[in-house]
Amino acid sequence: MISLKRMNAILQKDFKDFSRNFAVSSIIFTPIILGAFYGRIGVDSLESHYMLINMAFAMVASFVQCCLIAEEKEKNTLRGLMLSPATTAEILGGKSLLTFVFTMIVVFFTGYLAEYKPANIAIIAIAVVLSSFFYIALGTLLGLYSKSVMEASVLVMPVFIIFSFGSFLTHSVEKYPILKAATYLPNIQLIELATKVETGAGFADVLVELAIILGWVIASIILTVVIYRKRMVD
Template identity: 30%
Template sequence: MEAALRKTSALLGKDMKDLVKNPTVLLGCLLPVGFIALYSQTMGDASGEAADAARHQFLTMALFMTVGMTGCMTALYTIAEEKEKHTLRTLMLANVSAAQVIASRAVVSLTAIVVAQAACFAVLRAPIDLLAPYLLLGILSGLPVVMLSLVLGLASRDQMTAGVYSVPLILVAFLPMFAPLNETLAKATPYCPTGGAQELLNLAADGALFTADALQPLVVTLVWVAVGAAALALLYKRLARDN
């Protein structure tokens, strides 16, 4: 047990360093904060209900961006980089299990989501009572995206392939942003990985997060978490087949 904890701790330290050293992954962490900082300037001198509505809209956008860009790119690109550079082979020879590698990558990716969300939250100067539910919803909606990203990372031969695989997953995470443009998308949005989190965030802003209205979007979100976990459990052993 102690040896496993030491290995996991060492992996977490290595993965945190890899996050900063990989320019693509680092960009995926910084872009959401940059976009939100830029969008926040459009609020100008707005106050009252107009400012609250704009702030809530940008908070929702930040949720999609951090989950889609930060979560996806942090998990997918780093696994693909390890396969490309044969780091995974070295880890396996060092008696590190695939489950430990996956757990470390997932924790680092979720941490990156939380940090990026907290930065966006601070930029928008949102009400502090929303911070805890906001970060929690980021983790819940980020879990399936991170796990599916890890699955795609396992299927990627290199970082170029990972770039191709990341596009549909990022678009799925961004889907609620495009819902107002199309009636079909609007109907499908509540059932996408970030759709339930969007509804829960709306309820949190209205002070109705702990009501019966939150049950359906919460179930949708948890179902996506289960889907991501099942896909990862079935395919994570591909880690042992380094390129």
């Protein structure tokens, strides 16, 4: 059984750590500010909307999560947490809950201020929630490899570049066929799903894209749990 009390305790501790670290907490406003800027200048393409949304995932879900884990390691408190009565699910769930809430808030306001109005908000919501799980797991994984918040900031940069601007790689697929593999990245699948939704596609029409994103989520969670448990016995 998962103890909600333990998860809540971890959540409250993370919130206090997050609010004290201005360098990390201020990053969550960047996608929102960019969304407001894009909305005011009239940029209304689907690709620009999802560049902002994927940027929000990279900056909040991955970067913030990575820094929260790295800060625990830097302060030598992660080891104590691992050796506490809390289970792996409680620790990773509690450590991810704050990031998930902030990610949903930032993605919502980024899309709202950028004036993105999806044709089917239910499908987009499901895809966004699924995608957030992947980015949070990726952030956790990078945090487990980081020794400090500074190192975490460096490690997360490739994630920011690939998943925020990776959609531009698809424009060169015809010239460089090897880049076709990039079309299966979760950020690209999210854009393809959104494109289908705008043409009137229903839930059944986007099952392939959702399945690919889900596959990334499952793979990233499994890898994160494996690495986490290896760190427990290091």
